[in-house]
Amino acid sequence: MSMWMNTLKNLFSKPATRLYPAVPAAIAEDTRGRIVYEMGRCIFCGLCERRCPTNAITMDKANKRQIVSRARCIACGVCVENCPTDAIDMRREYAPPSTAPELHVYSTTLTEHQFTVLSLPPFERGKGPPRPPSPPSEGAPVAIPGKGGEEGRITLDSPASAIMSTRVLTLYEDDTVRKALQIMVNQKIGGLPVVDVNFKVLGIVTGTDVAKAAGKEKDGILAFLFPKDGKKSDTAQEQRLRKTMDMPVHEIMTSPAITVPPDTPLREIAAVMGKNAFDRVPIVNSDGRLVGIVTRRDILRAIAASIEACPP
Amino acid sequence: MPTISVAPFGPQHPSLLEPIHLKLRLEEEKVVGADIVIGYNHRGLERALEIDYKRNVFLSERVCGICSFHHSTVYVQAIENIMAIEVPKRVRLIRTIMLELQRMTSHLLTLGHIAETMGYENLFMQTWREREDVMALIDRLAGNRVHYSMNTIGGLRKDLGYDNTKDIEKTLTELGPKLREIRNVFAKDSTFGKRTRGVGILTKDNARRYGAVGPTARASDVPYDVRLSSYAGYGVEGVKFRPIHREEGDCYARTLVRADELLQSVDLIMQCIDLLRDEPILIAAKGNPTGEAFSRVEAPRGELFYYVKAKGEIRLDRVKIRTPTFVNVQCLAEMVPNCQLADVPVITVSIDPCICCTDR
Numbered sequence: 001m002s003m004w005m006n007t008l009k010n011l012f013s014k015p016a017t018r019l020y021p022a023v024p025a026a027i028a029e030d031t032r033g034r035i036v037y038e039m040g041r042c043i044f045c046g047l048c049e050r051r052c053p054t055n056a057i058t059m060d061k062a063n064k065r066q067i068v069s070r071a072r073c074i075a076c077g078v079c080v081e082n083c084p085t086d087a088i089d090m091r092r093e094y095a096p097p098s099t100a101p102e103l104h105v106y107s108t109t110l111t112e113h114q115f116t117v118l119s120l121p122p123f124e125r126g127k128g129p130p131r132p133p134s135p136p137s138e139g140a141p142v143a144i145p146g147k148g149g150e151e152g153r154i155t156l157d158s159p160a161s162a163i164m165s166t167r168v169l170t171l172y173e174d175d176t177v178r179k180a181l182q183i184m185v186n187q188k189i190g191g192l193p194v195v196d197v198n199f200k201v202l203g204i205v206t207g208t209d210v211a212k213a214a215g216k217e218k219d220g221i222l223a224f225l226f227p228k229d230g231k232k233s234d235t236a237q238e239q240r241l242r243k244t245m246d247m248p249v250h251e252i253m254t255s256p257a258i259t260v261p262p263d264t265p266l267r268e269i270a271a272v273m274g275k276n277a278f279d280r281v282p283i284v285n286s287d288g289r290l291v292g293i294v295t296r297r298d299i300l301r302a303i304a305a306s307i308e309a310c311p312p
Numbered sequence: 313m314p315t316i317s318v319a320p321f322g323p324q325h326p327s328l329l330e331p332i333h334l335k336l337r338l339e340e341e342k343v344v345g346a347d348i349v350i351g352y353n354h355r356g357l358e359r360a361l362e363i364d365y366k367r368n369v370f371l372s373e374r375v376c377g378i379c380s381f382h383h384s385t386v387y388v389q390a391i392e393n394i395m396a397i398e399v400p401k402r403v404r405l406i407r408t409i410m411l412e413l414q415r416m417t418s419h420l421l422t423l424g425h426i427a428e429t430m431g432y433e434n435l436f437m438q439t440w441r442e443r444e445d446v447m448a449l450i451d452r453l454a455g456n457r458v459h460y461s462m463n464t465i466g467g468l469r470k471d472l473g474y475d476n477t478k479d480i481e482k483t484l485t486e487l488g489p490k491l492r493e494i495r496n497v498f499a500k501d502s503t504f505g506k507r508t509r510g511v512g513i514l515t516k517d518n519a520r521r522y523g524a525v526g527p528t529a530r531a532s533d534v535p536y537d538v539r540l541s542s543y544a545g546y547g548v549e550g551v552k553f554r555p556i557h558r559e560e561g562d563c564y565a566r567t568l569v570r571a572d573e574l575l576q577s578v579d580l581i582m583q584c585i586d587l588l589r590d591e592p593i594l595i596a597a598k599g600n601p602t603g604e605a606f607s608r609v610e611a612p613r614g615e616l617f618y619y620v621k622a623k624g625e626i627r628l629d630r631v632k633i634r635t636p637t638f639v640n641v642q643c644l645a646e647m648v649p650n651c652q653l654a655d656v657p658v659i660t661v662s663i664d665p666c667i668c669c670t671d672r
Contacts, residue, residue, distance in 0.1 A: 003434060007434060028455070029452065030470075031451060031455055032455040032456055053369075053370045054370075076459075
């Protein structure tokens with residue numbers, strides 16, 4: 001009986017639905033709609049790219065761009081939480097509809113919160129949303145005009161910022177020694193700075209640290225990595241090594257690490273290296289944030305360049 | 313000797329929202345037996361959940377859209393067990409509030425779906441109108457209607473402020489009488505009663521034998537409810553409830569158990585709001601998990617079970633999900649025989665099958 005009354009009531013009352021799109025949708029105050037970048041604040045630390053659960057964000061540091069794949073973004077807000085400079089904002093509006101997968105490209109050359117849309121070819125079957133081309137690989141020589149010596153050459157008096165590598169592979173303090181070793185072996189580098197979430201340098205882990213931790217025997221770590229003729233090492237040693245591999249790196253790292261500001265001349269860095277028998281020195285800015293690293297090889301290059309610059 | 317013909321029901325069927333396939337053996341209009349086929353929606357999520365235990369919080373929500381918060385809560389609980397994190401009482405209570413709100417949306421969806429399946433469009437519209445109020449409330453609380461993304465390992469990513477709790481109280485106080493009205497329609501309407509009373513009976517013995525869970529079991533006089541195991545806020549002192557159960561075991565009982573649980577959810581949320589005290593909402597987790605754990609919650613459809621094995625890395629060794637529909641759907645083989653072909657959609661929908669979870 002009550003449903004009869006209900007039917008009659010509904011005949012003469014206002015509709016419960018909204019005449020969308022004539023009447024806009026009601027969006028709540030805290031709705032997570034889409035993310036926007038304010039590129040003026042972005043320092044290209046890469047935290048958003050690394051923490052994004054769906055790999056929706058690609059950082060293009062060389063061209064100062066952040067690329068958001070719209071089809072991948074799930075608007076979870078992890079990047080907003082992790083951004084150290086509040087460069088990412090969660091808007092309560094939804095992105096306009098599109099018919100093809102698109103990338104939103106935020107660039108320092110655009111004004112605040114503006115982005116250009118890069119349309120991609122439609123999905124290939126079974127491949128998911130296409131990803132943007134990967135940024136140029138590190139290690140490729142990049143000319144830095146006007147940053148070196150007088151004629152743009154690198155000399156021992158150039159500041160560290162002229163020669164340092166700016167894409168630094170880092171570790172967090174709770175990463176395992178196994179991960180550190182994997183990165184060192186795969187990337188053919190000898191040491192990694194350990195940083196916290198704000199990119200403050202806590203210490204440095206080198207191959208020597210790992211070897212020291214792995215055992216006092218002179219060939220402890222080597223025996224573990226390259227067992228002789230398939231002969232098994234004794235179990236106690238093996239167990240200790242496995243335990244070492246699972247240790248967090250902050251237990252074995254050299255701390256505190258000696259760091260220098262970016263305007264330090266290479267000559268001084270070379271002196272620091274020689275005095276402490278270091279192979280690499282992290283470069284930090286005035287906020288204590290890691291911005292680059294200078295290795296022994298960089299210094300050697302600078303010496304070679306300066307010899308060329310002033311022939312005998 | 314009458315001839316037996318076989319009619320397919322699903323995986324594509326107008327009355328089903330999700331792909332489940334019943335091979336019905338018919339004697340004229342009467343059903344004599346059924347084979348159940350699932351697996352049309354397999355996405356390999358258990359494997360995908362092994363890749364990164366931190367990102368899983370978001371991925372586990374996407375196992376199912378209707379009980380997303382239950383999935384993320386049960387996953388987060390398992391990891392918290394492994395890492396021996398004791399979350400504060402406030403986190404447990406807020407999780408309970410969101411779990412119960414989601415139970416309300418899910419039950420209202422099912423009630424509407426049952427009404428729609430038997431052609432009762434008016435009741436379907438009524439039910440979903442009230443559901444929209446709950447969905448809008450969740451949008452205001454969590455920032456999204458379906459995937460709340462509120463959980464994280466060791467606590468919550470978003471707190472409920474004073475305004476939010478007032479909002480919940482206001483909305484639910486207004487909603488309470490409407491829900492009671494809907495419940496009474498389901499309980500007393502003669503059209504509804506004639507289509508559901510005595511249809512698709514699952515006896516108590518069969519419910520136990522098949523291991524039925526959730527409202528399906530409780531409608532067959534098996535008062536089994538995982539909330540009694542005191543996870544999240546259900547174990548906090550001051551939160552009281554008693555599982556609702558009925559004895560008939562037919563479609564009518566299953567619907568009424570859900571309708572009554574709606575009112576119970578409102579009551580539970582009010583209890584939790586009264587107990588909220590200022591406390592931190594996040595305990596930082598250090599390192600990677602090592603070990604194994606299982607965890608259970610009472611999802612809207614019944615007991616949801618996760619087993620997680622971690623090996624001290626970002627990757628997990630194994631994640632096993634057992635969803636409530638996986639067991640409930642097998643009970644259909646006992647419910648369907650001796651009913652009319654026209655009743656099969658109603659019986660199928662009355663167990664509230666979520667094939668999306670089941671096939672994961």
